[in-house]
Amino acid sequence: MKKTVTQHHKNVNENPCNMCMPMGGILPFKGIEGSMVIMHGSQGCSTYMRRHMAEHYNEPIDVGSSSLNEKGTVYGGEKNLKTGLQNIIKVYQPKLIGVLTTCLAETIGEDVERITADFKKEHSDLSAKIVPCATPGYGGTQFEGYFLTLKQILKHLTKPSESHDKINIIVPNISPADIREIKRILQVMEIAHTIFPDYSDTLDRPYERPYKKIPDGGTTIADIVKMSGAKATIQFAAMVDDELSPGLFLKEKYGIELHNIPIPTGLESTDIFLHTLSSISGKEIPQTIQQERGRLLDCMIDSHKYNAEGNAVIYGEPEQVYAITKACLENGIIPKVVATGSKTTKLKAALQPMIEQLDMGIEIVQETDFSVIRSLSVKHHVNLAIGHSDGRYLTEQEGIPLVRHGFPIHDRVGGQRLLSVGYTGTTMLLDRLTNTLLENKYNQYRTKMYKEYYEKNFLIGS
Ligand code: SF4
Structure with missing residues (x-):
């Protein structure tokens, strides 16, 4: 069996893949x-x-x-x-x-x-x-x-409070647009909820005058206090170690049922979210959302022939890395290098069974930096990078196109508006990935074709 998990121990962190x-x-x-x-x-x-x-x-x-x-x-x-x-x-x-x-x-x-x-x-x-x-x-x-x-x-x-019908939704570091999409799904399903935290308005606020030092929006303190009496908690934190889990705290202290699931990016992870909502609330998944699922399936069919040429490096926070890796695998993009600067114990354990089945030499690296990510990307002939802006050197130095995802995105505008969750968000993410592969292919195929022609016919450059 090929080696699938690598620990690159170094004494020096060069160009880190994480912040503090x-x-x-x-x-x-x-x-x-x-x-x-x-x-x-x-x-x-x-x-x-x-x-x-x-x-x-x-x-x-x-x-x-x-x-x-x-x-x-x-x-x-x-x-x-x-x-x-x-x-x-x-x-x-x-x-x-x-x-x-x-x-x-x-x-x-x-x-x-x-x-x-x-x-x-x-x-x-x-x-x-x-x-x-x-x-x-x-x-x-x-x-x-x-x-x-x-x-x-x-x-x-929090303190003990009376039981109520709301569901706690604990979100990881996703974009304000992603939080708005989760809220839209909850509204379409008519499910009472508390999103924690909710920076969808505070960190993507509409233009207004006069300027407010503290923007409107956010989870209310009254709602946070009452999270102890909720019907259940859904937490998108499948990669978070137990001692850091806010949902587990609510479960152990107040007995609130916990559903700890991945970020709903990708078909399967979004299915898990919708079915969890349906089973907790007893409500059917509405027709509008089923249609969105159908459109995602259609998008997957349209793009699979292009995505099959994708060899990706995926890096960033473990929760995002897990969600994106799963979405790539669903769509034929091979995640050749999966990397995080964190040292969660769960990422490796969750991904290993999936990638061992493929047996394609996929490497998972934890507590790593961009010098390692870059050399592994070259080694594995990666043609697509997915992660935050700090990986832009992969493009500048190795010509690997980067689809910006996660935090921070500081060399482009619109990081707060990138939508990647739910069936609709996954469709938009998939379009971004496929179009980047296509753009790279069309940018390079003439150069490659002529190089091969001259090497073959004039025996040069070989
Ligand atoms: S690692 Fe973070 S907290 Fe520590 S000195 Fe640097 S910026 Fe400050």
Whole structure:
């Protein structure tokens, strides 16, 4: 049997394939109504994260910083953080403040649980809620930071509540357009729900005046509190380790039935989502959605002959990588290289049975970087890359066309509007993949044809 899983151990990370933990922690707070975030650490961390998010979403991204300097680093940063919290309350009047730590704050041993608890005692008239999260940059990637923060928000905000008919829908880092599509499906099926977090409006807001410092939208705090009484939870986090799972927290603490399923991208994963919704709610899948499924099948038939020529490298956050790999396999694109910067234990276990059946030398790499991804892509004659903008060097240096997907997309506009979930979103994704393969083929076939002709007839270049 061919080797299918490779660990490339290196002492140096060259051109990383991931970002750090607190970066992932910002996003959940941006999907909650009236929420603001402060990073406890030096100022560069929040600037770096704001820049990435602002370029991806094309929106202003406000993130505070406790601005630790040499003095705060040596004698402790409590005073800086408390001053920062006061300033944020004064300027933004938020309903919720997320306090995230950084490498520096964690390394000097700052206890943000204790500091924020003291701050609340010192300000008894404080109406804003505060949720502290320990997210050292070196503690994991943005993927782990995102789910750890969701769980921490639930730990701090939920309390036992009466049972109700809503279904909790916990989403990973997908686009605002994807969240809107999930909401549309729920509305078509007339299913009451709480999307957590919901940054579909806050990070893709309509143009309006006057400018609001905190945009409208987001999951309401009242709804988050009541997630403990929901009918069930559907969580798109099949690759998330149990200790980071917010849905598992709700199950263990409040007994809420958990359906932990993949992102509904691809035919099978969307079927799983729709059937799960149908079985929990007792409602039939409506005709309009069945027609969308039929259109996807039609699209798959139309494009399979082109996709059969696809050899892909897929990289990014494990949840996205799993969803896209499955969608490629459904459509005849061979995922030759599957890569993530995270160290989830679930990705490898979930993909291995599928790729062993194919026995095509597919390699899965975890905790990796772009130097490894690039050399494996060349080795496997990859002709399609699928992932975020940091892989653009695959195009620039190896001529491998890149379909931008995931986060961050900072060298193109519209990352927030890319739709890839549900039958309709999968159809649009599939068109993007197929058309990229076609464009690459038409760009190259004359060059290849002439090269072969001259090599054959004039014995040159061989
Ligand atoms: S890795 Fe650490 S120092 Fe760098 S941006 Fe992230 S939190 Fe800040």
